[in-house]
Amino acid sequence: MADLVTTIKQTLKDVELVLGWVRDPATGVAAPARFHTEEEAEAAVFDSTCVHNLAVHLPRLKGRRLGIVAKGCDARSVVELIIEHEAEREDLKVIGVGCGSILDVKKIWRRFGYGVEIDDRGDSLELGGERGPREDFLARKCHGCLEADPDIYDLFVGESAGGPAGEISGGREEPHPLSAMLEDLAPAERRAFWREQFSRCIRCYACREVCPMCFCRDICIMQTQVPHWAGGEVNARESEMIQHIRVSHLAGRCTGCGECERACPVGIPLMLLMDEQNRAIEDMFGYRAGDSLRARPPMQTFSIEKDLWGDEE
Amino acid sequence: MNGETDRADGGAVNATDADRADLKLVAFLCNWCSYAGADMAGTSRMLQPSQVRIIRLPCTGRMDPLLVLKAFQEGADGVLVSGCHPGDCHYNDGNYYARRRLELLKRMLAVRGIEPERFQYTWVSASEGARWADVVQAFTTDIESLGRLGATVAGGGGG
Structure with missing residues (x-):
C-alpha cells in the first residue's frame, strides 16, 4: 500500500x-x-x-x-x-x-477457524488454502x-x-433475504420474531457507540431517568423500546453503514430495521442520508404539496 | 363484532364484550382543533367509545414518536393522533412536521408487527364534533376487530 x-x-x-x-x-x-x-x-x-x-x-x-x-x-x-x-x-x-x-471476517472465522489466512484476490477468495465463493462471505x-x-x-x-x-x-434492487422473510410474516408473527431477537439483547449499547450518527452521548435518553423512556431492566420489552428510540432518532440520518449490526455481540439483525426505515424515507421524501452536503434533513422540513399521506378522505 | 382476534400467542379467540371493554385506546389530541372537536362531540351528547383515553397536546407538532412507542409498550392496543387540518395549524406548521413523523412511524410500527389500524392519525377541526365521533368510533371498531395487542409488545418481560 x-x-x-x-x-x-x-x-x-x-x-x-x-x-x-x-x-x-x-x-x-x-x-x-x-x-x-x-x-x-x-x-x-x-x-x-x-x-x-x-x-x-x-x-x-x-x-x-x-x-x-x-x-x-x-x-x-x-x-x-x-x-x-x-x-x-x-x-x-x-x-x-x-x-x-x-468481507465478513467473523463469518469466515466461524467457518474456517479463528485467524485463518484470508487471501482475497478481488474476484476469488482463498481461505486457508481452500477456495470459498467470495459472495458468500x-x-x-x-x-x-x-x-x-x-x-x-x-x-x-x-x-x-x-x-x-x-x-x-x-x-440494490434486490431486498435482503431477511427483508423478504419479514415481508411474508403476519403481524403477530413479526411481533414474535422481534421479541425473540430482542430477548438476546444484553444492553451493551454497542449499537449506539459504534454508530457515527449517534453523537449525543452523555445525554442519550436510552439511559436517562428523567424522562424515563426505557427501564433499566434487561429484557426483550425494554430492549425493543430502546432500539426503537434509536431507530426513530436516526430517521433521515442513518446512511446504512451497517456498523450497528456488525458490532452487536448477540447478532440482532439491526440492519433490517434500518433498511426498512431508510427505504420508507426514500419512498416518502426521496431522501437518502449521505447523498449530498447541501441536502436538508427530511425530518427538519416539510412539503405542503407532496406530503399528502393523511389526506385519504 | 364477531371479530376473530389475532393474538400474539397465535390462538384466535372470539372477542367478548369483556375483551372489548378491556381495550386500552389512547388518543393524542391537539389543544386547538381536535380536543375542542371532541369537546363539542361531548357537549352535543354524541356517543363516544369509553375505552378511549384522551391526552391533550399543545399541537401535533409536539407528537414525539416516542410517546406512541411508549403507549404501546405500556399496554395500549391502539393509538390515535388528531390535530388541526393541514393549513389550519394554530402555530402555522406544527402539523406539517407531525405528518412526516407520524407517517414514518406508522410504517415502522408495521415493520414491528403493529397493524396499521392500531396507529392512526387524522385531522379534526374544532367545529367537527360529529366528525370526531365518527373517527373515534371507526378507530375503536378497527381495534375491536383486531383485539388486544397481546403480550409480545405490551406485556411481560421475558429474558
Missing part, C-alpha cells in the same frame, strides 16, 4: 492525525488506528477486511484537524456528520479509497451498497471501484 502510506504521510503535514487501519499481527485482519507521525503511517493498510466505519470518531474529535481514510459508505457518514454540524468540512482531509466490497453492509467510491474526498488512493459494490452483492 505504498500509495496509501505516501498519501497519509503527505496529509500528516497538514493535519494533527489520520484515522486509518493497520494489520493486526495476531489475526492478519485490519484494525482501526490513528497515525500521528510519518513513522506510524508506514503501517497503514487498506484491504477487504477494513470493515470499520471510522467516521464514528469525527464527533469525538471535532475541532481538531483530521485526516480520515474513507470507503464509499464511510464517506456518506462524513457527509451526514457535516450536515449535522458534527464535523467541519474545512477541518477534514478525506482520503478516499475505492472499495471492492468488504461479503459483509452485511455491502448488501445494497450505494456507492463504492467516496462522494467526497480530498485525495484518492487506489483504483476507482466505478459503481456500487452492490453489483457484486446481489444489487
Whole structure:
C-alpha cells in the first residue's frame, strides 16, 4: 500500500492525525488506528477486511484537524456528520479509497477457524488454502451498497471501484433475504420474531457507540431517568423500546453503514430495521442520508404539496 | 363484532364484550382543533367509545414518536393522533412536521408487527364534533376487530 502510506504521510503535514487501519499481527485482519507521525503511517493498510466505519470518531474529535481514510459508505457518514454540524468540512482531509466490497471476517472465522489466512484476490477468495465463493462471505453492509467510491474526498488512493459494490452483492434492487422473510410474516408473527431477537439483547449499547450518527452521548435518553423512556431492566420489552428510540432518532440520518449490526455481540439483525426505515424515507421524501452536503434533513422540513399521506378522505 | 382476534400467542379467540371493554385506546389530541372537536362531540351528547383515553397536546407538532412507542409498550392496543387540518395549524406548521413523523412511524410500527389500524392519525377541526365521533368510533371498531395487542409488545418481560 505504498500509495496509501505516501498519501497519509503527505496529509500528516497538514493535519494533527489520520484515522486509518493497520494489520493486526495476531489475526492478519485490519484494525482501526490513528497515525500521528510519518513513522506510524508506514503501517497503514487498506484491504477487504477494513470493515470499520471510522467516521464514528469525527464527533469525538471535532475541532481538531483530521485526516480520515474513507470507503464509499464511510464517506456518506462524513457527509451526514457535516450536515449535522458534527464535523467541519474545512477541518477534514478525506482520503478516499475505492472499495471492492468488504468481507465478513467473523463469518469466515466461524467457518474456517479463528485467524485463518484470508487471501482475497478481488474476484476469488482463498481461505486457508481452500477456495470459498467470495459472495458468500461479503459483509452485511455491502448488501445494497450505494456507492463504492467516496462522494467526497480530498485525495484518492487506489483504483476507482466505478459503481456500487452492490453489483457484486446481489444489487440494490434486490431486498435482503431477511427483508423478504419479514415481508411474508403476519403481524403477530413479526411481533414474535422481534421479541425473540430482542430477548438476546444484553444492553451493551454497542449499537449506539459504534454508530457515527449517534453523537449525543452523555445525554442519550436510552439511559436517562428523567424522562424515563426505557427501564433499566434487561429484557426483550425494554430492549425493543430502546432500539426503537434509536431507530426513530436516526430517521433521515442513518446512511446504512451497517456498523450497528456488525458490532452487536448477540447478532440482532439491526440492519433490517434500518433498511426498512431508510427505504420508507426514500419512498416518502426521496431522501437518502449521505447523498449530498447541501441536502436538508427530511425530518427538519416539510412539503405542503407532496406530503399528502393523511389526506385519504 | 364477531371479530376473530389475532393474538400474539397465535390462538384466535372470539372477542367478548369483556375483551372489548378491556381495550386500552389512547388518543393524542391537539389543544386547538381536535380536543375542542371532541369537546363539542361531548357537549352535543354524541356517543363516544369509553375505552378511549384522551391526552391533550399543545399541537401535533409536539407528537414525539416516542410517546406512541411508549403507549404501546405500556399496554395500549391502539393509538390515535388528531390535530388541526393541514393549513389550519394554530402555530402555522406544527402539523406539517407531525405528518412526516407520524407517517414514518406508522410504517415502522408495521415493520414491528403493529397493524396499521392500531396507529392512526387524522385531522379534526374544532367545529367537527360529529366528525370526531365518527373517527373515534371507526378507530375503536378497527381495534375491536383486531383485539388486544397481546403480550409480545405490551406485556411481560421475558429474558
